[in-house]
Amino acid sequence: MTADRTEGERLTELAKRRGYYFGSSEAYGGTAGFYTYGPQGAALKSNVEDAWRERFTVQEGNLEIDAPTIMPEPVFEASGHLDTFDDMLVECPECAESHRADHLIEDNSDLEDAETLSLEEAAEEIAALDLVCPNCGAELAGQSVDNFNLMFETNIGPGSSDPGYLRPETAQGIFVEFPRIKEYARNRLPFGVTQVGRAYRNEISPRKSIVRTREFTQAELEQFIDPERDEPDLSAVEDVAVLLYPATEQQKDDGDYIETTIGAAVEDGSIGNAWLGYFLGIAQEWYERVGVDMDRFRFRQHLAGERAHYSSDCWDAESEVDGDWIEIAGFSYRSDYDLSKHAEYSEEDYTVFRQYDEPKTVERAVVDPDMSVLGPKFGGAAGDVKDALERLAERDPDAFDGDEVTVEVDGETHTVETDVTNFAVEEQTINGEHITPHVVEPSFGVDRTVYTLLAHAYEEDEVDDEERTYLSLSPEVAPRDVGVFPLVSNVPELVDLADEIVDDLRAAGLSVVYDDSGSIGRRYRRQDEVGTPFCITVDRDGLESDGETTVTVRERDSGRQIRVPVSALADELGAVRGGDRTFDDLAAEYDELTDD
Template identity: 80%
Template sequence: MSERTEGERLAELAKRRGYFFGSNAAYGGAAGFYTFGPQGAALKSNVEEAWRDRFTVKEGNLEIEAPTIMPEPVFEASGHLDGFDDMLVECPECGESHRADHLIEDETDVEDAESYPVEEVESLIADNDLRCPNCGAELAGESVEDFNLMFETNIGPGSSTPGYLRPETAQGIFVEFPRIKEYARNSLPFGVTQIGRAYRNEISPRKSIVRTREFTQAELEQFVDPERDEPDLSSVEDVEVVLYPAEEQQKDDGEYVETTIGEAVEEGVIGNAWVGYFLGIAQGWYERIGVDMDRFRFRQHLTGERAHYAADCWDAESEVDGDWIEIAGFAYRGDYDLSKHGEYGDDEFTVFRQYDEPKTVERAVVEPDMSVLGPEFGGQAADIAEALETLAERDPDAFEGDEVTVEVDGEEFAVDADVANFRVEEQTIAGEHITPHVVEPSFGVDRTVYTLLAHAYSEDEVDGEERTYLSLEPGVAPTDVGVFPLVSNVEELIDRSEDVVEQLRDAGFSVVYDDSGSIGRRYRRQDEVGTPFCVTVDRDGLEGDGPDSVTVRARDSGRQVRIPVSELVGQLRALSDGDRSFDEVAQQYEEVTADA
């Protein structure tokens, strides 16, 4: 068997068989950009559709598609302009830029260097005598700088309206919340999903499609009332998971915690029930699409790497080539996002919470006398009146003196208390406006595709010949069925094969027809791209006394059974959907000796 690394084997197969390859090779390429070939685009599309089915359709959520370019104020409000940075160190000799935390993780025993402060990262580079991977020059003493990862552009002619390519799909959901909540009848909880492209100007893209500058995310933003809404854990409480809590990561002999979602939430290992719910859903989904659960875990963020707005955050991680890669994140974001957009934007990012019964409350009210404010303060009178109303809600005691002071645009104004017309009155209210909290499961589609290919890659021997095959689940494999005439120069077999292709395509299967080369070679080609089943049309199936039949071959085992053509669609559907195993089909029909 091959002694190449898992990543090398996968990269070679991906390029040769049309899964993915570096883009723009005719012009020298550009690091961090990949094209998905025919097989890869189909696999990626199937993963997206499987995600949509589980996290949008089955959860009863809404789906939107927002623009990938958004104006600068959106990212000023979200905090991306100031805080969406990675640590960059530049080689003094060749000028190559490197991501400092990755250098440390690659060359030392330090894990999660991203969570370290800049000063400590600089010390680690010096203490470990780290050098430029490009030219070997010393990096000790070089400054580590924060580098903002967003791609900047201009909206329209000139440079008067700056914008950015979105670094995540989430902001498109948050900024449209005032409209989307109407579609959800202003009733919490509700979820909004989006699958789309995101862009990050990575310092050092690496590991093919694992870390790129353009990628696809599938994100769900679940909006909840933090005081009233709890998830129904009954459907996931018995789901078994492997957890790597922060507490265990910080121990010298830290271990995984093998438990169930219900136990982990009850014992506080998972601190938020909503996060626990989505971890349970994700565990089942990853298993169904073909992730190797022996190479999968949920890792809790350490305090230093957790976003400032996240009360708790876990990553779904898969092991590939000896490394753990993040393929999804699950964060409890609180009310940070909607509060920030409510502060910066010109719309209401709240939801009205209806009380069970109306309440009588005391409410501070001001009705400024504009006939006095207008002549005295001119054009600033309206802003001063608004400031008085805001102050009354926040600090009623400020109106106890003869005059009250408010601040507008950094300038203080004194207003007579009589002019402010402050009073406290009883009001009957039916409810209140609250800012929902957000729970966010965010999936990297490209990284999921990479994981599926890596975990599905297998090598064995058939009749003394080495075989490579991708053991992809039928639900995500790029092609459902391969159809071949056993002999490629017999018109009757070719015509019948084409009829079978048409029949299967009409039934909704993705089908490839192949009559080139020996039947064994054709099987090998489909095995290597992960096609689960191959149908072969031969003379025995057409010349017998019974109805026309074909052989159906299972990719992983190479076993074949003979099935009547009239029953082919139904049996392939049952096999593809997992309603029947190949063993069950083989017990019903004649098993035949497999061709090479």
């Protein structure tokens, strides 16, 4: 066995050898933070994405979009990423290597939330801990800790006049397009929009293989709600058991986890927002379904200093690997921050009309500018001045109390005499009002989920006095569904039937590998190590059996075998992959082989 190696070391070795993932561009020395998924990894990752779409897009009745990964600079000015999307950087005075200051502190102390420290506090911790550069050993005490923006910058088109950025999250593509997407949702709240795609962050110190990289895949859902009217149906998740680590417990010297249910946690305020509670419940069930070990899983609430600039509350789904907890998803209440900011910067309509139950009579400030005056005075800008006056009247009626009123158009100030605006306050009967929706965001790290599934599925045991490594992956996400083997490769009847079975199973949508090399035991071991749930062996007994032709079906984890008619293979294995049947169900129906 390989107990002397850490969990991460075992996983990295297997991942590279069996084609799950490996460092990119290694022929040219490689670049930290970029990974290529091999045949097994690409299939596993794709299956995870499909499983996520099925649960969070299809079952929830949401819309899905696919936005560009490069967006113009004004998008990120509005979102706040240019000003606040930073990590702490400390640079070695000797070798000039850059390091994340909070990671250095956490790796060399008991502090778990160093990112909540100010820059000055981080520098003081580095000095107090006598930290040195991990690269060359030089002392880091006295070195300044600075903010480093994680955005990848580029230019759109020739030259540098139109700067853009690779998106650091897929969410902004959804927010920017809200004025059009809301039309597809018939302007009715609540509705959700999902997106699965690449995001980019110029990490200071990528680490832990595919856990912290510079290019990664996110699966995000933006749920748009009316905060005064919309509530989730908690009945679907109220009994889901969860392990919570609230901020209040983290701040105690003897703080501990809370074992509870979603319904109870929302009711007693442990989870302060019902929408967040709803999505935590959905996520708990989904993670268990795809194969995360629930004994190594928790939801941790962000401390105040950890929360992103747009978030009023946030919980992380975390998995334990190698004794460390890693974030694999975040659940954030973003309020109306994003839509309000994009409305402010773009002057587009990011609101939805809320219909009243009954019409209301209200007083409303209006203007009807005299265009015969505005036209000659402002020329081509007259229409924009008129629009600006209308917006100002709605927003700040008191601005029209004086003899003149001032508005800004494209950065230029324009002054208009108040009597020219024809300002008035009128009684109007209205049927509703425009509101800016609030946003609840579950954001999943696909790569980190893949890493967790592999780590939690990794097992070692002995079979027939031989060491065996296998990945106990859920049939729903395993990269291959089944391996097909003729018992021997020099019997045409066995080979022909094996070929037919391969074709039939592939036609049924199953991922199949054919292998006739080496002993049957060796072939089983190869498939066990990549996580293939079932292996089919074509033997003479099946050809010579009375009635239907049969084959043996072997289950990966237990090594148990049953004999199944060839005609039933596609339906039965498809049912197991889809979660409608289990191997135990099949074993109860078909003959199980024994060692006797």
